[in-house]
Amino acid sequence: LVSIVNFEGKGNSEITQPMELTRFVAQLSGYDGKGLLYNPYAGSATYCTELTGTGRFIAQEKVLSAWGGGVLRLLAHKMDPSTFLCEDSVGRWRGVSSFAEDAEYFDCIVATPPFGMRVNHGEYAWVYGDLSSVEELFIRESLPSLTPNGVAIGVFMQGLAFRSGKAQEQRKFYIDNDCLDTVVALPAGVFAHINIPSIILKFSKRKENPGYVKMVNGTTFTEKGKGRVRVLFDELLSAIQQSDERYVKNVSISLIQEKSYNILPARYFEKELVIPEGFELRRLSDLAEVV
Numbered sequence: 001l002v003s004i005v006n007f008e009g010k011g012n013s014e015i016t017q018p019m020e021l022t023r024f025v026a027q028l029s030g031y032d033g034k035g036l037l038y039n040p041y042a043g044s045a046t047y048c049t050e051l052t053g054t055g056r057f058i059a060q061e062k063v064l065s066a067w068g069g070g071v072l073r074l075l076a077h078k079m080d081p082s083t084f085l086c087e088d089s090v091g092r093w094r095g096v097s098s099f100a101e102d103a104e105y106f107d108c109i110v111a112t113p114p115f116g117m118r119v120n121h122g123e124y125a126w127v128y129g130d131l132s133s134v135e136e137l138f139i140r141e142s143l144p145s146l147t148p149n150g151v152a153i154g155v156f157m158q159g160l161a162f163r164s165g166k167a168q169e170q171r172k173f174y175i176d177n178d179c180l181d182t183v184v185a186l187p188a189g190v191f192a193h194i195n196i197p198s199i200i201l202k203f204s205k206r207k208e209n210p211g212y213v214k215m216v217n218g219t220t221f222t223e224k225g226k227g228r229v230r231v232l233f234d235e236l237l238s239a240i241q242q243s244d245e246r247y248v249k250n251v252s253i254s255l256i257q258e259k260s261y262n263i264l265p266a267r268y269f270e271k272e273l274v275i276p277e278g279f280e281l282r283r284l285s286d287l288a289e290v291v
Helices: 002-015 019-029 046-051 064-076 122-128 134-145 166-176 233-241 253-258
Strands: 036-039 056-060 106-111 146-157 180-186 198-204 212-217 222-224 229-231 248-252
Touching (some): 019 146, 019 233, 036 046, 046 064, 046 106, 134 198, 166 253, 212 233, 212 253
Parallel strands (some): 036 056, 106 146
Antiparallel strands (some): 146 198, 180 198, 212 248
């Protein structure tokens, strides 16, 4: 499946992601595979094969070629594909929402929503006109769809961490309500055909460290690979597990609020400027004149 996607190139890039990233997200989630997993925007069902243990899963993919590839993947892993549904996750959300007819609560919700896909115009504008993107929709619908110990985790474009407007309003909601558990900044070039930086957001109904968000700056965990940047996911996971202070920092909610709800990890790893005693910080324009 990976070989076919790589051969077809950019036109098919939306249905796959590096398996190393999928496994990293699975490990970061902390989900034990014993409950009920929900994977909207499932692509070729890689999250299902990595995260489903003795529990059950429901997954959705509307692109027929991706769905067919996912069915083959599940069969190859000796998994029942009957709950991998060929349907639109936007129009048929399976969790709790005002439009769900047979809603369920999930122990883990995981996805890589389509990057840059808008929902505030076209056929869904009347339903989701107050949102800008599928990424925002995934977050809004996931939070009420979790069990009391549930987690939601996804891979998003980095702009979701600092954009103003609807994205900032949403960040304010889940920060003020202490739902955000972890933010991991990834370098550009993780995906084969789109050279944009991305982030991982993990939400939890029962955080280990209430009042704080774990910020992880993983942008330097790279090495040059064939055709694209290779991210050192094993080393990054080790740094997170060991709470390596060079890359991992627990940031208080109050500080995030002070920074206008910007959750880009780099903002919290900036070195504080120490001004020696007897000196003061002044603008250069106040001291010099250009002639």
